[in-house]
Structure formats: structure tokens, C-alpha cells
Amino acid sequence: MARATFLSFSPPCLSEQEIVAVSEVLRKDWLSSGPKTKEFEQTFCQVVGAKSALALNSCTAGLHLGMILHQVGPGCEVITSPLTFCATANVVEHVGGSVVLADINPDTLLIDESQIEKNLSNKTKVIVPVHYAGTPCNMPAINAVAATRGIAVVEDAAHCMPGKTTVAGEPVGSSDNLTLFSFYATKNITTGEGGMMTGPQALVDEARSFALHGMTRNAWGRFAKGGSWKYDVLQPGYKYNLTDMAAALGVVQLSRVNELFAQRMKIVGIYEEAFARNEYFVPLKQSAGVESSRHLYVIQLNLEKLTIGRDEFITQLSERNIGTSVHYTPVHQLTYYAKKYGWTPESFPNAYKVGQRMLSLPLSSAMSTDDACDVVAAVKDVCAKFTR
Numbered sequence: 001m002a003r004a005t006f007l008s009f010s011p012p013c014l015s016e017q018e019i020v021a022v023s024e025v026l027r028k029d030w031l032s033s034g035p036k037t038k039e040f041e042q043t044f045c046q047v048v049g050a051k052s053a054l055a056l057n058s059c060t061a062g063l064h065l066g067m068i069l070h071q072v073g074p075g076c077e078v079i080t081s082p083l084t085f086c087a088t089a090n091v092v093e094h095v096g097g098s099v100v101l102a103d104i105n106p107d108t109l110l111i112d113e114s115q116i117e118k119n120l121s122n123k124t125k126v127i128v129p130v131h132y133a134g135t136p137c138n139m140p141a142i143n144a145v146a147a148t149r150g151i152a153v154v155e156d157a158a159h160c161m162p163g164k165t166t167v168a169g170e171p172v173g174s175s176d177n178l179t180l181f182s183f184y185a186t187k188n189i190t191t192g193e194g195g196m197m198t199g200p201q202a203l204v205d206e207a208r209s210f211a212l213h214g215m216t217r218n219a220w221g222r223f224a225k226g227g228s229w230k231y232d233v234l235q236p237g238y239k240y241n242l243t244d245m246a247a248a249l250g251v252v253q254l255s256r257v258n259e260l261f262a263q264r265m266k267i268v269g270i271y272e273e274a275f276a277r278n279e280y281f282v283p284l285k286q287s288a289g290v291e292s293s294r295h296l297y298v299i300q301l302n303l304e305k306l307t308i309g310r311d312e313f314i315t316q317l318s319e320r321n322i323g324t325s326v327h328y329t330p331v332h333q334l335t336y337y338a339k340k341y342g343w344t345p346e347s348f349p350n351a352y353k354v355g356q357r358m359l360s361l362p363l364s365s366a367m368s369t370d371d372a373c374d375v376v377a378a379v380k381d382v383c384a385k386f387t388r
């Protein structure tokens, strides 16, 4: 029997603590970036072992700043994965650069290092590995390719909280690459909208100025007691700063990161056990030697065993009150990119094939074990009903 209420794909896991923390900010006299934002940045540095951190109003903003700091512009190429959110590619277009896609490894769904090498040119300025579903890419290999050619690496770590690479034994965010996290509403920890940049102090300091109009002094530094109204603008920057209300939410979410991850793993465990042996789909295999934040529970349908396609599978789950999502329609199949670069679906065959049969099941620390059992029952019911 279908569950009585709709289970959304990734509800946030908020407690009374978050509500109190945001209310405290609302009762004070400073709402924009200020002491809470600073606390969020400092705590984040401690959690991931980052050298420096800058809170932003989105991960997209940070990716854009990454392109600017590495001077990507017309005539420059940026290599990334076709299996990512459009933001990763859009920021390259924003600065006038060209997107170069390197196909994924169909087993890990991560960018394939050998494809990166094939796509290198003397115009390559930046490589943007995407830690898809929270699984770190092979960073030692990617960093080595980049270092020998003087290419920068900007890590899209939107899905990584907490994420660790055990290849190097280091948490994502602790490297010398600019690394961008997302705290969007569906992410493992959330501030509603928000992001964090980590990286070396000098680059992050430069980003800090770009993130606030290019001003030499932020608003808290101007308006707080002892602050000065004076500022200069060294370059025209953007308005990418985080509010103290969002940061207050982030500080509490960060303090709960291990508790939230443990609950997420409980849900993953239920799925793994229920779906270990079935002929209808393959869950994403975990890469050896790395630790994932398990942001998404992605399955790839075995369409040969089903009488329906992926889209109808999603509709059937929705009729059983189970929300799902798809991560992602590959970048090269999005109209703008297909037209601009002349890409066909087969231009990146691995991403295309996977993109047609994949969906993400509900996964959130707010889910109960009963919710997870409802998902299992609905998925099994759809498979049984539409078996070929």
C-alpha cells in the first residue's frame, strides 16, 4: 500500500537548535555578514582542515569567483565533467571561457582522468573535478596532471559534507585548490542557500574582496563600533556574501554534521540491504580507497528488465508518494551547450547512457527508517508491476 503522505526527495533536517540560533540573530541588530559568518568560516576550517574559508551566498558564486581568480576569459578552456549541475559549466560561460567536457568513468560516475588528459590543450586554464554524489575524484592523479602543465584546479565539492579522500588521507577542502561547497536546501548540511570556499589564505582573501563589490573593507568593519566608514574599490566585484541569519543556521548544522551523517548512513544501509541483489537496477558502486559523504543514492535502471523507461518509473514512484530526482541531464544535452558546441548525445557516450537510466532515491538525515522502508516497498512494487 502506498504511504499516506508524500515523501519529498531531500527534506532538511532541522532541530530546535537551528530555530533558536537564527532567532538570536534576528533579535540582535546585525543581519548581514558579521560575527556569525566569521564563526561559521572558522568552524568550517576546523571541520575540514581548511587553510582558509570564505562564506558565500551559493556554491555557484564561489565557482564563478574561482574562474575570475584564475583569470579565465575569452580564449581559455576549462575542463569539467558532463555529469554535473549546470552551474559548474555556466560560470565558465559567464567569464567568456569555453567549456571542455571530459567523459565520466561509467562505474564511478566521476570524471575520467584519461579523458582529461585527452582534452588538454595549450588553452586549458582550469580543471574542475566534480565530487559527484560526495565521492572524491582521484585528486592525486588530477593534481599531478594539472601541476605538470601549470593548470589550476578548482574542486566542485557541492556534494561533499563531510567528504574524505583516503587516497591522500585528507578531507576535501583541506587542499591548496580552491574548493567550493554548497549549502543549498537539499544538501547534507544546509543554510537554505549558501556556499563555502576553501583554499590557500592569499587566494581566499582575494576572493573575499571580489565577493563584496571589490571593497577593501566589509560592512561589519565599517558599521561596528571602532570601524571606519572609509573604503576603496580595487576592482568591480560582486555581491556574493552570506547573511548572519544563514550563517547561524550553518554553525548549528556543522555542529551536528556527524549526527546527520550517521542518520544518512542508516538510510543508506537499509537501501543497500534491500537492493543488494536485484535484476532491475544497479546502485552506484562505492569507489575503493575513498570515503564518500553519500549525498545521493543513485540507481541506474536495467531498462532491459522493465517495460517502462526512467521517466515513467519516476511517475510510478510519485504515484506511490515517493519523491525522486535526477542528477543530472548531462551538460552536453542541455540546449544552450548542445547548440553552442555542436554536441550530440553521443559526444559523451558514458554520461549519455547513464543519464538516460539514472534516478536518485530520497536520501536525507530527516528520513526515518519507516520512510526508507516505504521507499524500498514502492521501488519493489514498481519493479514487480513493470517487469519485462
Ligand SMILES: Cc1ncc(COP(=O)(O)O)c(C=O)c1O
Residues within 6 Å of the ligand: 057, 058, 059, 060, 061, 084, 085, 087, 088, 130, 156, 158, 159, 181, 182, 183, 184, 194, 195
Ligand atoms: C555539482 C553541483 N555543483 C554546483 C552546484 C551549485 O550549488 P549552489 O546551489 O549552492 O549554487 C550544485 C547545486 O546543486 C551542484 O549539485
